[in-house]
Amino acid sequence: MSDDVVVVGAGVSGLTTAVVLAESGVPTRVLADRPPRDTTSMVAGALWGPSFQQPYDKTLEWTAQSLEDFQRLATDPTTTGVRIASVLTVGDGLPEGELPPQVKMIPGLRKATGHELPDGFAAGSWGRMPVVDMPTYLDYLERRLGAAGGSIERQRVTDLTEAGDRVVNCTGLGARALAGDDSVRPVFGQHVILTNPGIDDVFMELAREAEWTSFMPHPERVVCGGVRLQDREDLTPDPDLTARILERCRRVEPRLKDATVIETVTGLRPERAAVRVAVEWRERTLIVHNYGHGGTGVSLSWGCAREAARLVGNR
Numbered sequence: 001m002s003d004d005v006v007v008v009g010a011g012v013s014g015l016t017t018a019v020v021l022a023e024s025g026v027p028t029r030v031l032a033d034r035p036p037r038d039t040t041s042m043v044a045g046a047l048w049g050p051s052f053q054q055p056y057d058k059t060l061e062w063t064a065q066s067l068e069d070f071q072r073l074a075t076d077p078t079t080t081g082v083r084i085a086s087v088l089t090v091g092d093g094l095p096e097g098e099l100p101p102q103v104k105m106i107p108g109l110r111k112a113t114g115h116e117l118p119d120g121f122a123a124g125s126w127g128r129m130p131v132v133d134m135p136t137y138l139d140y141l142e143r144r145l146g147a148a149g150g151s152i153e154r155q156r157v158t159d160l161t162e163a164g165d166r167v168v169n170c171t172g173l174g175a176r177a178l179a180g181d182d183s184v185r186p187v188f189g190q191h192v193i194l195t196n197p198g199i200d201d202v203f204m205e206l207a208r209e210a211e212w213t214s215f216m217p218h219p220e221r222v223v224c225g226g227v228r229l230q231d232r233e234d235l236t237p238d239p240d241l242t243a244r245i246l247e248r249c250r251r252v253e254p255r256l257k258d259a260t261v262i263e264t265v266t267g268l269r270p271e272r273a274a275v276r277v278a279v280e281w282r283e284r285t286l287i288v289h290n291y292g293h294g295g296t297g298v299s300l301s302w303g304c305a306r307e308a309a310r311l312v313g314n315r
Contacts (some may be wrong), residue, residue: 003026003027003030004026004027004028004165004166005021005028005164005167005312006028006030006031006071006163006164006166006167006168007021007028007168007170008030008032008041008157008167008170009030009032009171009291010032010034010035010036011036011039011040011172012039012134012172012297012301013041013295013301013304013305014032014168014171014298015030015138015141015142016038016301017168017305017308017309018145018291019145019148020305021309022060023144023313024313026309027149027186028145028150028151029150029151029153029164030152031073031155031156032143032152032153032156034141034158034159035154036138037139037210038218039138040172040267040268040270041134041138041272042134042138042265042267043134043189043191043217043265044132044134044136044267044297045131045191045223045225045265045266045298046131046132046134046137046216047087047131047202047204047216047299048070048130048131048132048298048299049087049106049151049299050100050102050106050194051300052102053275053293053294054273054275055191055273055275057250058275058277059081059275059296059300060152060271061303061309062103062275062277062300062302062304063102063105063299063303064105064176064301064303065303066217066301066303067105067107067130069302070082070130070132071084071203073079073130074130075212075213078205079117079137080137080140081132081134081135081136081137081139081140082130082131082132082137082244083131084107084128084130084148085130085135085197085217086125086128086200086202087127087129087131087200087201087204088112088116088117088124088126089124089126089127089206090117090206092204093273095250096293106290108126108127108128108130109125109126109127109148110125110126110127111125112125112126112132113125118203118252119251120251121167121205122154131216132262132283133218134151134220136166140273156259157171157178159178160178160285160287161283161287163285166288166289166312167287167292168289168312169290170290172184172270172291172293173186173268173290178183179280180275180291182253183273184271184291184292185270185272186231186232187229187267187268187269187270187295188227188228188265188268188269188272189225189226189229189269189295190237190238190241190245190265190266190267190269191223191245191266192223192242192245192246193221193224193261193263193264193265194259194260195224195259195260195262196217196259197221197258197259197274199253199255199256199301199308200280202215202217203215203233205226211244211245212226212228212237212243212248213225213249214226214249215252215253221262222256224245224246224249224261225245226245227241227245228295230271231267235268246261251293252258269294269295269297270292270294270297270309272291272293275291275292275300275306276290276291277307278312279311286312287311288311290304290308
């Protein structure tokens with residue numbers, strides 16, 4: 001069996017896993033049919049936050065690990081694209097009594113006062129969370145992988161057993177075919193990117209509906225959302241969705257009325273009832289799966305990457 005490890009997929013999960021492996025001294029190659037800036041990860045907001053996906057004990061552990069890594073990366077935001085931002089989350093507000101462990105890990109958590117809430121929202125909370133400028137961050141991960149001796153090769157993989165002796169499957173929706181997993185479902189998302197008129201704080205509405213209000217400011221742009229449409233695979237931007245996103249975000253933050261629309265971007269979140277980080281043997285190939293993160297791929301990325309790297313080592 002070769003000592004090399006092949007990571008399939010160059011999104012945030014694939015790159016992070018490859019970085020962890022390469023920096024531990026494992027010869028690592030990433031195979032992907034699209035470069036990092038053409039993956040779904042590129043269009044993410046992207047905000048670290050609690051994950052309530054199964055398996056709960058594991059996602060709690062992975063989220064905590066990712067927070068630790070992102071806090072470290074935020075000490076150099078210009079290089080990494082990661083900064084710690086004040087985040088106003090609105091919705092049901094903080095529950096009375098003991099908080100869920102996923103919520104308790106949010107740094108600086110406190111209830112929002114009435115005058116801090118925009119019109120139309122009755123409750124909310126503040127926290128200090130990592131927010132990630134994905135173009136800068138993906139470039140950073142790619143450079144970090146190269147510095148550790150890893151590489152990215154453009155190659156479409158159609159059979160994981162042909163990719164190498166030790167393979168990490170970070171293909172997101174591609175796992176439907178490569179892992180034979182029909183439980184992975186596409187969830188369409190659309191963001192409107194605006195110039196940043198001087199906004200620093202993140203706004204996130206917790207909602208069960210298909211549309212909600214969110215905006216995540218970065219140094220040069222603001223990513224406005226949000227949309228969640230299950231089983232839609234058409235990536236064509238919807239102008240009606242764009243109009244509703246802009247109306248909601250500008251109602252909450254009037255300064256966005258003067259911001260210029262840069263572009264509208266779309267992507268398919270790879271949703272699954274439970275995140276899959278697990279070993280599978282196919283013939284003589286050790287496959288470690290790392291997919292099914294849905295909209296929490298960034299939040300879980302470092303924790304899942306370290307778990308996947310550990311599983312690769314347990315031959």
